[in-house]
Amino acid sequence: MQAITLTIPPNLNVFSDDELYAFCLANPELRIERDETGHIIIMSPTGLESSFTSGELFGEVRNWNRQTKAGRTSESNGGYTLPDRSMRAPDVGWISKERLMTVMPEELKKFAHVCPDFVIEVRSESDNVEELQLKMEKWISNGVRLGWMVDPKTQTTTIYRPQTTPETKAFSDTLSGEDVLVGFSLNIQDVLNY
Template identity: 80%
Template sequence: MKSITLTIPPRINVFSDDELYAFCLANPELHIERDETGHIIIMPPTGLESSFINGELFGEVRNWNRQKKLGRTSESNGGYTLPDTSMRAPDVGWVSKERLMQVLPEELKKFAHVCPDFVIEVRSESDNLNELKAKMEKWLQNGVRLGWLVDPQTQTTTVYHPEREPNSQPFSETLSGEDVLVGFTINIQEVLQY
Protein backbone atom coordinates (compact mmCIF):
# COMPACT_ATOMS: atom_id res chain seq x y z
CA MET A 1 0.00 0.00 0.00
CA LYS A 2 1.43 3.39 -0.92
CA SER A 3 0.81 6.81 0.58
CA ILE A 4 -2.31 8.73 -0.41
CA THR A 5 -2.33 12.43 -1.24
CA LEU A 6 -5.50 14.41 -0.50
CA THR A 7 -6.21 17.59 -2.41
CA ILE A 8 -8.06 20.26 -0.49
CA PRO A 9 -10.67 21.94 -2.77
CA PRO A 10 -9.75 25.51 -3.81
CA ARG A 11 -12.68 27.11 -1.98
CA ILE A 12 -11.36 25.67 1.27
CA ASN A 13 -7.84 26.76 0.36
CA VAL A 14 -4.97 25.25 2.35
CA PHE A 15 -5.10 24.25 6.01
CA SER A 16 -3.50 26.80 8.30
CA ASP A 17 -0.96 25.39 10.74
CA ASP A 18 -3.60 25.32 13.49
CA GLU A 19 -6.17 23.66 11.20
CA LEU A 20 -3.61 21.03 10.17
CA TYR A 21 -2.85 20.32 13.83
CA ALA A 22 -6.59 20.02 14.59
CA PHE A 23 -7.03 17.70 11.58
CA CYS A 24 -4.21 15.47 12.87
CA LEU A 25 -5.70 15.42 16.38
CA ALA A 26 -9.08 14.45 14.93
CA ASN A 27 -7.45 11.55 13.03
CA PRO A 28 -4.91 10.05 15.46
CA GLU A 29 -4.88 6.70 13.65
CA LEU A 30 -3.40 8.33 10.54
CA HIS A 31 0.21 9.32 9.88
CA ILE A 32 -0.27 12.71 8.21
CA GLU A 33 2.14 15.11 6.53
CA ARG A 34 1.64 18.21 4.35
CA ASP A 35 3.75 19.02 1.31
CA GLU A 36 4.83 22.50 0.29
CA THR A 37 1.80 22.92 -2.00
CA GLY A 38 -0.65 22.23 0.83
CA HIS A 39 -1.52 18.67 -0.22
CA ILE A 40 -2.22 16.37 2.71
CA ILE A 41 -0.29 13.09 2.58
CA ILE A 42 -1.62 10.09 4.47
CA MET A 43 0.79 7.21 4.91
CA PRO A 44 -0.10 3.68 5.94
CA PRO A 45 1.42 2.22 9.08
CA THR A 46 4.69 0.40 8.54
CA GLY A 47 5.24 -3.27 9.12
CA LEU A 48 6.78 -4.36 12.39
CA GLU A 49 10.21 -4.90 10.80
CA SER A 50 10.36 -1.25 9.69
CA SER A 51 9.16 -0.15 13.12
CA PHE A 52 11.91 -2.21 14.78
CA ILE A 53 14.52 -0.56 12.54
CA ASN A 54 13.14 2.92 13.24
CA GLY A 55 13.21 2.20 16.97
CA GLU A 56 16.80 0.94 16.96
CA LEU A 57 18.06 3.93 14.95
CA PHE A 58 16.11 6.38 17.12
CA GLY A 59 17.61 4.72 20.22
CA GLU A 60 21.15 5.08 18.89
CA VAL A 61 20.74 8.80 18.14
CA ARG A 62 18.89 9.40 21.41
CA ASN A 63 21.64 7.66 23.41
CA TRP A 64 24.32 9.77 21.71
CA ASN A 65 22.31 12.92 22.44
CA ARG A 66 21.83 11.94 26.10
CA GLN A 67 25.60 11.88 26.49
CA LYS A 68 26.32 15.03 24.48
CA LYS A 69 23.22 17.09 25.43
CA LEU A 70 23.51 19.13 22.23
CA GLY A 71 19.86 19.15 21.16
CA ARG A 72 16.70 17.04 21.06
CA THR A 73 15.78 13.82 19.25
CA SER A 74 12.37 13.08 17.70
CA GLU A 75 10.77 9.92 16.35
CA SER A 76 8.25 9.46 13.56
CA ASN A 77 5.37 11.15 15.39
CA GLY A 78 7.17 14.50 15.73
CA GLY A 79 6.12 16.96 13.01
CA TYR A 80 8.26 19.90 11.89
CA THR A 81 6.82 22.87 9.97
CA LEU A 82 9.53 23.73 7.45
CA PRO A 83 10.37 27.04 5.74
CA ASP A 84 8.54 25.93 2.55
CA THR A 85 5.33 25.53 4.70
CA SER A 86 5.36 21.73 4.49
CA MET A 87 4.94 19.71 7.67
CA ARG A 88 7.06 16.59 7.75
CA ALA A 89 7.83 13.93 10.34
CA PRO A 90 11.10 12.05 9.80
CA ASP A 91 11.54 8.53 11.14
CA VAL A 92 14.36 9.98 13.27
CA GLY A 93 15.12 13.67 13.64
CA TRP A 94 17.66 15.62 15.65
CA VAL A 95 17.56 19.38 16.15
CA SER A 96 20.36 21.38 17.78
CA LYS A 97 19.98 23.61 20.84
CA GLU A 98 20.88 26.58 18.62
CA ARG A 99 17.88 25.99 16.38
CA LEU A 100 15.60 25.18 19.31
CA MET A 101 16.48 28.49 21.00
CA GLN A 102 14.68 30.22 18.11
CA VAL A 103 11.41 28.39 18.90
CA LEU A 104 8.94 29.49 21.55
CA PRO A 105 8.26 26.72 24.12
CA GLU A 106 4.50 26.73 23.37
CA GLU A 107 5.27 26.13 19.68
CA LEU A 108 6.90 22.81 20.59
CA LYS A 109 3.49 21.52 21.68
CA LYS A 110 2.42 21.53 18.01
CA PHE A 111 4.33 21.31 14.72
CA ALA A 112 7.04 23.86 15.52
CA HIS A 113 8.53 26.08 12.82
CA VAL A 114 12.01 24.61 12.91
CA CYS A 115 14.02 22.37 10.62
CA PRO A 116 15.95 19.47 12.11
CA ASP A 117 19.70 19.46 11.57
CA PHE A 118 19.72 15.71 10.93
CA VAL A 119 17.11 13.24 9.68
CA ILE A 120 16.83 9.54 9.01
CA GLU A 121 14.16 8.15 6.72
CA VAL A 122 13.77 4.36 6.63
CA ARG A 123 12.33 2.78 3.52
CA SER A 124 9.43 0.57 4.59
CA GLU A 125 7.81 -2.15 2.52
CA SER A 126 5.14 0.27 1.30
CA ASP A 127 7.44 3.21 0.43
CA ASN A 128 8.18 4.33 -3.12
CA LEU A 129 11.95 4.84 -3.38
CA ASN A 130 11.70 7.77 -5.81
CA GLU A 131 9.27 9.56 -3.48
CA LEU A 132 11.65 9.01 -0.56
CA LYS A 133 14.59 10.38 -2.56
CA ALA A 134 12.54 13.48 -3.43
CA LYS A 135 11.60 13.85 0.23
CA MET A 136 15.28 13.73 1.21
CA GLU A 137 16.04 16.51 -1.28
CA LYS A 138 13.21 18.58 0.22
CA TRP A 139 14.69 18.09 3.67
CA LEU A 140 17.99 19.51 2.41
CA GLN A 141 16.31 22.44 0.65
CA ASN A 142 14.67 23.37 3.96
CA GLY A 143 17.86 23.35 6.02
CA VAL A 144 18.74 19.78 7.02
CA ARG A 145 22.53 19.57 7.29
CA LEU A 146 22.85 15.77 7.10
CA GLY A 147 20.36 13.09 6.10
CA TRP A 148 20.37 9.32 5.81
CA LEU A 149 18.00 7.26 3.68
CA VAL A 150 18.19 3.75 5.12
CA ASP A 151 17.02 1.05 2.70
CA PRO A 152 16.71 -2.43 4.25
CA GLN A 153 15.72 -3.85 0.87
CA THR A 154 19.12 -3.03 -0.67
CA GLN A 155 21.04 -3.02 2.64
CA THR A 156 22.36 0.47 1.87
CA THR A 157 22.25 3.91 3.44
CA THR A 158 22.32 6.91 1.13
CA VAL A 159 23.98 9.90 2.78
CA TYR A 160 22.66 13.36 1.86
CA HIS A 161 24.48 16.69 2.29
CA PRO A 162 23.47 20.14 1.04
CA GLU A 163 24.94 20.96 -2.38
CA ARG A 164 26.56 17.52 -2.84
CA GLU A 165 25.52 14.39 -4.68
CA PRO A 166 24.05 11.64 -2.45
CA ASN A 167 26.45 8.83 -1.64
CA SER A 168 25.33 5.23 -0.96
CA GLN A 169 27.09 3.07 1.62
CA PRO A 170 26.51 -0.62 2.39
CA PHE A 171 25.14 -1.40 5.87
CA SER A 172 28.54 -2.95 6.70
CA GLU A 173 30.24 0.48 6.52
CA THR A 174 30.41 2.63 9.65
CA LEU A 175 28.62 5.96 9.22
CA SER A 176 29.64 9.19 10.91
CA GLY A 177 27.54 12.06 12.21
CA GLU A 178 30.29 14.27 10.80
CA ASP A 179 30.17 17.90 11.99
CA VAL A 180 26.41 17.66 12.68
CA LEU A 181 26.24 14.84 15.26
CA VAL A 182 29.80 15.30 16.46
CA GLY A 183 31.32 12.07 17.74
CA PHE A 184 28.40 9.89 16.60
CA THR A 185 29.19 6.75 14.60
CA ILE A 186 27.02 3.78 13.74
CA ASN A 187 27.37 0.52 11.89
CA ILE A 188 23.81 -0.22 10.83
CA GLN A 189 24.54 -3.87 10.09
CA GLU A 190 25.76 -4.37 13.68
CA VAL A 191 22.86 -2.43 15.19
CA LEU A 192 20.23 -4.44 13.31
CA GLN A 193 21.74 -7.90 13.98
CA TYR A 194 20.18 -9.97 16.74
Protein backbone atom coordinates (compact mmCIF):
# COMPACT_ATOMS: atom_id res chain seq x y z
CA MET A 1 0.00 0.00 0.00
CA GLN A 2 1.34 3.43 -0.93
CA ALA A 3 1.14 6.49 1.30
CA ILE A 4 -2.17 8.33 1.51
CA THR A 5 -2.15 12.13 1.36
CA LEU A 6 -5.04 13.91 3.09
CA THR A 7 -5.77 17.24 1.46
CA ILE A 8 -6.84 19.97 3.85
CA PRO A 9 -9.46 22.24 2.19
CA PRO A 10 -8.13 25.78 1.66
CA ASN A 11 -10.89 27.34 3.80
CA LEU A 12 -9.73 25.36 6.85
CA ASN A 13 -6.67 26.24 8.84
CA VAL A 14 -3.74 23.86 8.51
CA PHE A 15 -2.80 22.02 11.70
CA SER A 16 -0.58 24.07 13.97
CA ASP A 17 2.55 22.29 15.16
CA ASP A 18 0.88 21.49 18.51
CA GLU A 19 -2.28 20.23 16.79
CA LEU A 20 -0.22 18.02 14.49
CA TYR A 21 1.60 16.59 17.50
CA ALA A 22 -1.73 15.94 19.27
CA PHE A 23 -3.12 14.31 16.10
CA CYS A 24 -0.09 11.98 15.94
CA LEU A 25 -0.46 11.10 19.64
CA ALA A 26 -4.14 10.31 19.10
CA ASN A 27 -3.24 7.95 16.21
CA PRO A 28 -0.14 6.07 17.44
CA GLU A 29 -0.72 3.19 15.04
CA LEU A 30 -0.17 5.49 12.04
CA ARG A 31 3.08 6.84 10.64
CA ILE A 32 2.25 10.46 9.89
CA GLU A 33 4.15 13.28 8.18
CA ARG A 34 3.13 16.74 6.92
CA ASP A 35 4.33 18.21 3.64
CA GLU A 36 5.21 21.85 3.10
CA THR A 37 1.68 22.70 1.92
CA GLY A 38 0.11 21.33 5.11
CA HIS A 39 -1.18 18.09 3.60
CA ILE A 40 -1.11 15.16 6.01
CA ILE A 41 0.66 12.04 4.71
CA ILE A 42 -0.23 8.67 6.22
CA MET A 43 2.18 5.89 5.42
CA SER A 44 1.67 2.19 5.82
CA PRO A 45 4.10 0.18 7.92
CA THR A 46 6.97 -1.25 5.93
CA GLY A 47 7.60 -4.91 5.37
CA LEU A 48 10.06 -6.64 7.65
CA GLU A 49 12.84 -6.61 5.06
CA SER A 50 12.72 -2.79 4.88
CA SER A 51 12.60 -2.62 8.67
CA PHE A 52 15.63 -4.90 8.94
CA THR A 53 17.52 -2.66 6.49
CA SER A 54 16.60 0.55 8.31
CA GLY A 55 17.45 -1.01 11.66
CA GLU A 56 20.90 -2.13 10.55
CA LEU A 57 21.68 1.27 9.03
CA PHE A 58 20.45 3.06 12.18
CA GLY A 59 22.70 0.79 14.25
CA GLU A 60 25.76 1.65 12.16
CA VAL A 61 25.19 5.42 12.48
CA ARG A 62 24.33 5.09 16.18
CA ASN A 63 27.51 3.09 16.85
CA TRP A 64 29.64 5.71 15.08
CA ASN A 65 27.93 8.44 17.10
CA ARG A 66 28.49 6.56 20.37
CA GLN A 67 32.21 6.64 19.67
CA THR A 68 32.41 10.25 18.48
CA LYS A 69 29.69 11.77 20.70
CA ALA A 70 29.29 14.32 17.89
CA GLY A 71 25.49 14.60 18.04
CA ARG A 72 22.34 12.49 18.32
CA THR A 73 20.80 9.78 16.13
CA SER A 74 17.08 9.34 15.43
CA GLU A 75 15.09 6.51 13.88
CA SER A 76 11.87 6.57 11.89
CA ASN A 77 9.66 7.71 14.78
CA GLY A 78 11.56 10.99 15.30
CA GLY A 79 9.85 13.91 13.57
CA TYR A 80 11.62 17.12 12.53
CA THR A 81 9.74 20.34 11.72
CA LEU A 82 11.66 21.80 8.79
CA PRO A 83 12.03 25.42 7.63
CA ASP A 84 9.38 24.90 4.90
CA ARG A 85 6.87 23.92 7.70
CA SER A 86 6.83 20.25 6.70
CA MET A 87 7.25 17.64 9.42
CA ARG A 88 9.25 14.66 8.28
CA ALA A 89 10.70 11.57 9.96
CA PRO A 90 13.66 9.98 8.14
CA ASP A 91 14.39 6.26 8.47
CA VAL A 92 17.70 7.33 10.01
CA GLY A 93 18.61 10.86 11.04
CA TRP A 94 21.66 12.40 12.66
CA ILE A 95 21.93 15.89 14.08
CA SER A 96 25.14 17.57 15.22
CA LYS A 97 25.67 19.03 18.67
CA GLU A 98 25.94 22.45 17.04
CA ARG A 99 22.45 22.23 15.57
CA LEU A 100 21.05 20.70 18.75
CA MET A 101 22.28 23.72 20.71
CA THR A 102 19.86 25.89 18.69
CA VAL A 103 16.86 23.96 20.07
CA MET A 104 15.30 24.45 23.49
CA PRO A 105 15.29 21.15 25.45
CA GLU A 106 11.47 21.19 25.87
CA GLU A 107 11.07 21.44 22.08
CA LEU A 108 12.84 18.08 21.69
CA LYS A 109 9.84 16.43 23.38
CA LYS A 110 7.79 17.19 20.23
CA PHE A 111 8.65 17.73 16.55
CA ALA A 112 11.50 20.20 17.07
CA HIS A 113 12.08 23.03 14.62
CA VAL A 114 15.45 21.84 13.40
CA CYS A 115 16.81 20.03 10.37
CA PRO A 116 19.06 16.98 10.73
CA ASP A 117 22.54 17.19 9.22
CA PHE A 118 22.32 13.67 7.73
CA VAL A 119 19.44 11.41 6.70
CA ILE A 120 18.93 7.95 5.26
CA GLU A 121 15.70 7.00 3.52
CA VAL A 122 15.24 3.33 2.64
CA ARG A 123 13.02 2.56 -0.33
CA SER A 124 10.40 0.14 0.93
CA GLU A 125 8.30 -2.23 -1.16
CA SER A 126 5.47 0.33 -1.35
CA ASP A 127 7.57 3.46 -2.05
CA ASN A 128 7.31 5.25 -5.38
CA VAL A 129 10.92 6.01 -6.37
CA GLU A 130 10.08 9.41 -7.91
CA GLU A 131 8.30 10.53 -4.73
CA LEU A 132 11.22 9.34 -2.61
CA GLN A 133 13.68 11.23 -4.84
CA LEU A 134 11.58 14.38 -4.40
CA LYS A 135 11.56 13.83 -0.64
CA MET A 136 15.36 13.58 -0.67
CA GLU A 137 15.59 16.84 -2.62
CA LYS A 138 13.34 18.50 -0.05
CA TRP A 139 15.54 17.25 2.77
CA ILE A 140 18.53 18.90 1.08
CA SER A 141 16.69 22.17 0.33
CA ASN A 142 15.69 22.39 4.01
CA GLY A 143 19.27 22.09 5.26
CA VAL A 144 20.35 18.44 5.29
CA ARG A 145 24.05 18.40 4.46
CA LEU A 146 24.26 14.76 3.30
CA GLY A 147 21.53 12.27 2.45
CA TRP A 148 21.47 8.68 1.29
CA MET A 149 18.53 7.05 -0.50
CA VAL A 150 19.08 3.31 -0.12
CA ASP A 151 17.26 1.13 -2.67
CA PRO A 152 17.43 -2.60 -1.86
CA LYS A 153 15.53 -3.38 -5.08
CA THR A 154 18.34 -2.04 -7.29
CA GLN A 155 21.05 -2.52 -4.62
CA THR A 156 22.14 1.09 -5.05
CA THR A 157 22.50 4.15 -2.83
CA THR A 158 21.92 7.61 -4.25
CA ILE A 159 23.91 10.28 -2.44
CA TYR A 160 22.39 13.76 -2.10
CA ARG A 161 24.39 16.88 -1.25
CA PRO A 162 23.54 20.59 -1.46
CA GLN A 163 24.05 22.19 -4.88
CA THR A 164 25.30 18.92 -6.40
CA THR A 165 23.78 16.41 -8.79
CA PRO A 166 22.87 13.17 -6.94
CA GLU A 167 25.44 10.41 -7.28
CA THR A 168 24.52 6.70 -7.36
CA LYS A 169 26.76 3.96 -6.00
CA ALA A 170 26.40 0.19 -5.87
CA PHE A 171 25.96 -1.56 -2.50
CA SER A 172 29.45 -3.01 -3.02
CA ASP A 173 30.97 0.50 -2.89
CA THR A 174 32.07 1.97 0.43
CA LEU A 175 30.20 5.13 1.34
CA SER A 176 31.76 8.01 3.26
CA GLY A 177 30.25 10.27 5.89
CA GLU A 178 32.34 13.00 4.24
CA ASP A 179 32.63 16.22 6.28
CA VAL A 180 29.26 15.56 7.96
CA LEU A 181 29.80 12.21 9.72
CA VAL A 182 33.57 12.65 10.01
CA GLY A 183 35.40 9.32 10.00
CA PHE A 184 32.26 7.30 9.20
CA SER A 185 32.32 4.82 6.32
CA LEU A 186 29.90 2.08 5.40
CA ASN A 187 29.75 -0.75 2.93
CA ILE A 188 26.05 -1.58 2.69
CA GLN A 189 26.70 -4.93 1.02
CA ASP A 190 28.75 -6.04 4.02
CA VAL A 191 26.25 -4.72 6.58
CA LEU A 192 23.16 -6.20 4.90
CA ASN A 193 24.83 -9.43 3.70
CA TYR A 194 23.85 -8.94 0.05
